[in-house]
Amino acid sequence: MSIKKISKEELSQLVSTLIASGDRVEGVQAKDDKFAFGPLTSADDLRLDYDVTLLSPRKYVLPPVESLMTFEVGGRYQSEYDTEKLTLIGVHPYDMIALNQIDQVFSQDEVDNHYTTRRKNMTLIACDVVTPSENVFASSMGTATVSEGYDILLTDIGDAYVADAPTEKGQALLCNAADATAEDLAKRQAVQERNQSDLNRHPLNCKIEDLPQLLEKAYDHPVWEEKAASCFSCGSCNQVCPTCYCFNVQDDVSWDLKSGTRSRAWDGCLLENFANVAGDHNFRKKRNDRFRHRLYRKGKYVPEKLGIGTACVGCGRCITACVPGIANPVDIYNTLLNDIKL
Ligand code: SF4
Ligand code: SF4
Structure with a gap:
């Protein structure tokens, strides 16, 4: 047509x-x-x-x-x-x-x-x-x-x-x-x-195809610790993000234990209990691990899984929503680019 x-x-x-x-x-x-x-x-x-x-x-x-x-x-x-x-x-x-x-x-x-x-x-x-x-x-x-x-x-x-x-x-x-x-x-x-x-208030200093390679070399960079020191673990950056899709599933059983409903609700990888598993083990208990995980999801894990350029679409909502001002993905990627050779 x-x-x-x-x-x-x-x-x-x-x-x-x-x-x-x-x-x-x-x-x-x-x-x-x-x-x-x-x-x-x-x-x-x-x-x-x-x-x-x-x-x-x-x-x-x-x-x-x-x-x-x-x-x-x-x-x-x-x-x-x-x-x-x-x-x-x-x-x-x-x-x-x-x-x-x-x-x-x-x-x-x-x-x-x-x-x-x-x-x-x-x-x-x-x-x-x-x-x-x-x-x-x-x-x-x-x-x-x-x-x-x-x-x-x-x-x-x-x-x-x-x-x-x-x-x-x-x-x-x-x-x-x-x-x-x-x-x-x-x-x-x-x-x-x-x-x-x-539409470029925060220009990225590399091509998006370079982000997985950059992050491959950045796991132990001090930026994660430095930024996460002021993170409230509020999860606002997850909640406003158009590409976050994690959810938690919960069963609610009636008082007589005969029936129930199963529902799901948004979850967020910045929340403290996101990675809690059976036995009350939390494999991402530290704030900097959770903080780093979000940026790896956007720039490496999801792009590699889906075969797409990036799982951050640059809407800027997380930047606006983050009270301590640490959630800007470009700010973090550009900091890494200053220190890491591609
Ligand atoms: S700027 Fe990227 S990471 Fe932040 S909310 Fe938008 S899509 Fe998500
Ligand atoms: S919005 Fe900011 S303070 Fe809240 S969890 Fe995300 S990075 Fe941490």
Whole structure:
């Protein structure tokens, strides 16, 4: 399908139609002086000019808490799946790439049916960044623009949006839109080229492909101890991160011990008990071990497992969320680069 052009008025009408259909529609809205994803009740509330949302759209594919099944002790169990249709509007490219990564995690090896069921029922409308946030560094991570995963990608070209709809779901929503002209496509390319260099408040001093090799040599570097000395182990850097996907599973059994529910909730590798195992052994008890682990996950372990460039998409949320100001991945990688030869 050719790429379309849709006026701002037409987009507003489309959003209004989706809301009127009764299906769940969520999108980015102002929240005091910040922005957040939330239920849309009016197209006027949608803000595609936002800088960054407080929490990433990860909460829609992997809710902070979700019930997995109910069971009878020693008997049958019943899995629970979320089959509600959801249209999510306003996902930035770096968050879209994070969702693509999490899709890969939950679909390979053992497929997670709770995740994939929810994901199949989603329609994702992404948008290119209009306003860079104060801590974004997506340009350094190769995540300032995105080419897959969405149903529609909107690019603001001033008086209208250029709309790329590679899926049937996206094409169905844009069936009445006009084709974009060569001039529209040139404007879109200019926006994307600008973002590929300008979303870079914290430039990384190496290529992302070099990070695994850098970290291979950095396990005993003093930066882990130095930074972790002021870490509160609050886990905020994990909670706001669009690519963190760890969870804890818990069974709650009824008072008569006959039935129960199994649920899962977000976990975070910076939390003290994250690595606690049977016998109350904790294999990452020290703060600097936990602090180092997060940076190794983003720069080495997950990229090597998934065959991707980096598991940090440069959204900058951890930098904003960390009270002692130690969570910036680029700050740490650049410190290592000063001391370690690649
Ligand atoms: S590590 Fe920080 S900057 Fe990177 S994706 Fe996670 S929250 Fe965003
Ligand atoms: S947000 Fe900062 S203080 Fe909190 S766990 Fe992460 S690095 Fe430590």
